Each structure stands twice: as structure tokens, then as C-alpha cells.
Amino acid sequence: MIRANLRIFKAMDNKYFLQRSLDSVWHPCTQMKRHETLPLVPISSGQGVWLHDFDSRRYLDAVSSWWVNLFGHCNPRINAAITAQLGKLEHVMLAGFTHEPVVQLSERLAALAPAGLGHCFYASDGASATEIALKMSAHYWRNTGHSTKTSFVSLQNGYHGETLGALSVTDVALFRDAYGSLLKHNATVPSPDWRNAAEGESAEQYALRCAEKLEEHLQQHYANIAAFIVEPLVQGAAGMAMYHPAYLRRARELCDQYQVHLIADEIAVGMGRTGTMFACEQAGITPDFLLLSKGITGGYLPLSVVMTTDEIYRAFYADETARGFLHSHSYTGNPLACSAALATLDIFEQDDVIAANHVKAAYLNKITAPLREHAAVRNFRNTGMIWAFEVETPHADFAQRCFSLGLEYELLLRPLGNTVYFMPPYVIGEDEMQLLGERTLDIIETLVAAG
Numbered sequence: 001m002i003r004a005n006l007r008i009f010k011a012m013d014n015k016y017f018l019q020r021s022l023d024s025v026w027h028p029c030t031q032m033k034r035h036e037t038l039p040l041v042p043i044s045s046g047q048g049v050w051l052h053d054f055d056s057r058r059y060l061d062a063v064s065s066w067w068v069n070l071f072g073h074c075n076p077r078i079n080a081a082i083t084a085q086l087g088k089l090e091h092v093m094l095a096g097f098t099h100e101p102v103v104q105l106s107e108r109l110a111a112l113a114p115a116g117l118g119h120c121f122y123a124s125d126g127a128s129a130t131e132i133a134l135k136m137s138a139h140y141w142r143n144t145g146h147s148t149k150t151s152f153v154s155l156q157n158g159y160h161g162e163t164l165g166a167l168s169v170t171d172v173a174l175f176r177d178a179y180g181s182l183l184k185h186n187a188t189v190p191s192p193d194w195r196n197a198a199e200g201e202s203a204e205q206y207a208l209r210c211a212e213k214l215e216e217h218l219q220q221h222y223a224n225i226a227a228f229i230v231e232p233l234v235q236g237a238a239g240m241a242m243y244h245p246a247y248l249r250r251a252r253e254l255c256d257q258y259q260v261h262l263i264a265d266e267i268a269v270g271m272g273r274t275g276t277m278f279a280c281e282q283a284g285i286t287p288d289f290l291l292l293s294k295g296i297t298g299g300y301l302p303l304s305v306v307m308t309t310d311e312i313y314r315a316f317y318a319d320e321t322a323r324g325f326l327h328s329h330s331y332t333g334n335p336l337a338c339s340a341a342l343a344t345l346d347i348f349e350q351d352d353v354i355a356a357n358h359v360k361a362a363y364l365n366k367i368t369a370p371l372r373e374h375a376a377v378r379n380f381r382n383t384g385m386i387w388a389f390e391v392e393t394p395h396a397d398f399a400q401r402c403f404s405l406g407l408e409y410e411l412l413l414r415p416l417g418n419t420v421y422f423m424p425p426y427v428i429g430e431d432e433m434q435l436l437g438e439r440t441l442d443i444i445e446t447l448v449a450a451g
Contacts, residue, residue, distance in 0.1 A: 014039075017042045017054055018042055022035055027040070038400070041412075046074055048073060048074075049425050051065075051073065058410055059410055059412040060410055060424075060432060061412050062423070062424050063412060063413065063414050063421070063424075064424060064425050066294075067294050068294040068295055070298045070426050071298050071299075072427040073425075075347075077346065077347060078298045078340050078344065085101065085336050085339035088335075091331065091334050093332075095328060100335075101342060102333040104342055105341050108342070109292075113278060113290055114278060114281065114286035114290070115286055117307040117309060119309070119312075119313045120305050120307055121306045121308070121327075122304065122333040124302040124303065125293060126160075126265075129161075129267060129291040129304035129305065130161045130169070130267075133227070133289040134226075134227065136312065137261045137288070137289065138226045139316070139325060140316070143318075148224050152168070152226060152229060153187050153188070153189060153217060153218075153221075153260075154228070155171070155189060155231070156189065156191045157193070157237075157238035158170060158172075158230070158231060164182055164183060167183055168186050169229050172238075190213050192206060192207040192211070193238065193242070204244040207243050207246045207250075211247055211251060215254050218255075218258040226260070226261060227260060227262065227289070229265055230262070232248055232274075232279035232283070233269060233282065233383055234269050234279070234386055237416065239388065239419035242381050242388075245282045248264075249284065252283070262288050266290060266292055267291050267293040267294055268294055271295035273384055275354070275357065277354060289308050291304070291306055295344070297341045297344060299425075300340040301334070302331070303338070353426055360428065361385060364436070367436075367437035367438075368380075368387070371444065376392045378390040385423065385424070386421065387421060388421040390418050391420060393418055393447065394451075398418045399414075399416070402444075406443055409442060411439055411443070413443075
């Protein structure tokens with residue numbers, strides 16, 4: 001039987017694998033009925049920026065597999081770190097125990113992050129990090145005698161995850177509407193997305209105008225608000241909405257003034273994505289909570305962390321158990337995931353990745369000049385290693401058409417509505433950037449010509 005199964009596996013092609021997946025796997029963020037006519041993309045292996053299917057076709061992973069992959073698929077240095085850790089300790093619970101990788105990672109993150117974020121609380125994914133920060137903020141205020149501060153504020157079109165607490169501060173109707181009756185209502189304030197600026201208004205001016213609306217809301221409701229949560233510089237699910245760091249500086253001032261925590265959700269934009277290790281650096285601020293996940297392990301293993309200040313940590317430090325932060329995940333601080341994260345930080349340091357990315361960003365901006373100038377392209381923009389633009393199209397199914405055609409051109413693109421974006425692994429080379437720019441232009445011209 002084993003030999004028979006092995007023969008089947010060796011003979012496996014895309015069609016056979018796809019049917020097995022459809023019969024057994026309920027895929028995320030997917031209407032499964034669509035796969036009756038739209039095949040899944042079966043992946044057998046990956047190397048660098050490339051993914052390969054069972055028929056030996058390749059796809060340039062221009063979206064870093066949902067924004068997680070930093071240093072390419074099957075990176076030898078991260079592979080080696082995980083393999084070494086496997087021979088020592090695969091997992092131990094972090095309640096009442098500790099281990100070397102989680103201590104090292106916490107110390108190194110504290111040294112890298114904005115000053116004052118010296119305490120790390122771990123989970124397994126970004127939504128869980130959001131849940132932790134929301135609960136920790138409200139619990140802090142209760143522990144310090146401000147029990148009315150239990151609500152939150154977020155930006156319009158913001159995304160912070162899809163668990164119930166995270167959804168309560170997420171403003172994306174597609175994700176929220178089905179579960180609205182289960183959610184706590186929280187307020188939103190205008191996004192500083194510069195695409196919405198008035199004619200002649202600069203990105204900075206518009207950011208500060210939006211901050212005035214935040215100020216008005218805090219003035220009226222600060223007594224009941226625990227925290228303001230924001231994706232710094234780039235709102236991912238909003239179509240890579242980019243904004244000026246002046247908004248973050250003003251938000252920090254307002255949160256201090258009205259005794260409201262500032263939660264910086266850097267799950268997608270941290271770890272070098274915006275051109276600095278953490279997006280908050282570009283505003284020169286320290287949030288009360290910094291959330292990291294996705295790229296923290298280089299895209300290898302699930303891990304998230306909530307970093308916070310000594311002031312917040314001390315509010316939970318007491319003799320009474322009920323004053324402690326009673327939140328847990330079985331795989332909190334997993335040694336294998338922490339080892340992958342440590343290897344990821346090693347690569348940043350050893351390869352001077354931030355500086356190298358500035359050079360790569362300049363090159364890709366040069367390569368994509370014809371795309372930027374295309375008659376159907378609007379709002380071409382770039383922050384660090386994130387690019388985005390809108391395509392003027394009458395087709396409601398543009399995203400699906402672009403995705404499908406992209407595969408034919410060896411590109412993995414996953415548009416958000418009519419917004420096409422690039423968020424490639426940092427190991428992308430000049431030839432690959434050239435291919436990405438030229439073939440994306442071909443795809444846009446083909447789709448526009450088709451009407």
C-alpha cells in the first residue's frame with residue numbers, strides 16, 4: 001500500500017492534486033463554488049521569489065504569499081536555523097516555563113523597536129495580536145481605576161483581523177457584515193489616505209485635516225475610549241492606502257492629551273516593508289502597543305507579538321491573580337517560530353537589508369515608469385517595498401481577470417478590487433523586477449484592450 005501511494009504521488013499532476021484539495025480543504029477568504037470553474041493554483045515547491053506547480057510552471061510571488069515572505073521561499077539560512085532548533089526543543093508551554101529562543105527574540109526586538117517597548121507578549125497570528133492589544137488596553141484602564149474606558153477607535157477602511165474582537169475595529173464590509181450582530185460597535189474616523197485629498201491639497205495637509213476629526217472624536221468620547229488602533233503609513237486591505245507620517249505624529253500627541261492608548265498595527269507594514277524596520281520610525285513616535293506578525297518569521301511559521309511599555313506592564317504586576325493578563329495560546333512563543341524570527345533578524349543585520357531595499361525600490365520605480373504613465377493607471381504610489389495603483393476599468397471582475405491572466409504571464413498578482421499592488425520578497429533581483437514591471441504592463445494593456 002505504501003509503495004502504491006508513493007507511485008500515485010510521483011505521478012501526481014495539477015489536475016489530480018486540485019481534486020484532492022477541493023474534496024478535503026475549505027480554503028480561507030474564498031467562495032468555494034467559484035472553484036468549479038476557476039481552478040486553485042497547486043504549488044509543489046518554492047525557491048527564492050518563485051513558486052512552482054506540479055506541471056513545472058513557475059509564478060513570481062509578487063505578493064509574498066499574503067505579505068509574509070521576506071527572504072524568499074526555502075531560504076537556506078532560515079532553513080538551517082529551524083533545523084538546528086528541531087534537534088534541541090520543538091515546543092514547551094510558555095506558562096511557567098521559558099526557553100532561549102523566546103528570550104533572545106524578545107531582547108532583540110526590544111533593542112530594535114521604538115524606545116520604551118521592552119515587554120513582548122506572544123501569540124500565533126496577526127488577529128490574535130490585535131485581540132491581545134485590545135484586551136490588554138481595556139484591562140490596563142480597569143486596573144488603573146478607569147473602568148469606563150472600554151471602547152476603541154479605528155480608521156475608516158482599516159483592517160486588523162477577522163476574529164470577533166479584531167473585526168470590531170475592522171472597517172471592511174465584506175468581512176464585517178455577516179457577523180455584525182456578534183460584534184461590539186466601535187467608532188471610525190476618516191482615513192488620511194492621500195487619494196482622498198482635495199485638488200491642490202498635499203498629502204501632509206490632508207493628513208493633518210483628518211487628524212482634526214480624530215481630535216474632535218477624542219474630545220467628545222475620551223472618557224470611554226481605551227485605544228486608537230491604526231495601520232501606520234499603509235492600510236493594506238483598503239487597497240494599499242498610503243498616507244503622510246504627520247498623521248501618526250499628531251495622533252500620538254492627541255492620544256497623550258486625552259489619555260488614550262495608541263496601538264500601531266504593524267502586522268503587514270513592519271519588518272522593513274515601508275523602508276524602515278518599523279513604520280512608526282518615520283513619524284518618530286513610540287506607540288503604546290506595537291503589533292508584529294507576517295514577516296517576523298520570514299514567512300515560515302505562525303508567530304505574532306505584542307510589544308508594550310513598562311508602564312502598561314507594571315499595571316498588571318500585583319499579588320492578585322485577577323490583575324494579571326489572563327490570556328493564553330497553546331503555541332505561544334514556539335521555539336521553532338522564534339528561531340525562524342531570529343534567523344530573519346540575522347539576515348536583516350548581516351545583509352544590511354534596509355539599505356539594500358532602498359536601492360531595489362529605486363530600481364523598480366525606474367522599471368515601472370511606463371506603467372505609471374499608462375492612460376488607464378491612476379494613483380501610482382510607492383512606500384518602501386510596497387507599490388500600488390488603480391486601473392480604470394468598467395469590469396467588476398477586474399481582480400479575477402488580472403489574477404488569471406497574471407498566472408499565464410508567470411506572475412502571482414492578487415488585486416484588491418481594481419487596485420494592483422506589488423509586495424515582493426526582498427530577495428527579488430533586477431532581472432525579476434524587470435520581468436515584473438514589463439509583464440504587468442502587458443497584462444494591463446491586454447485587459448484594457450479587451451474592453
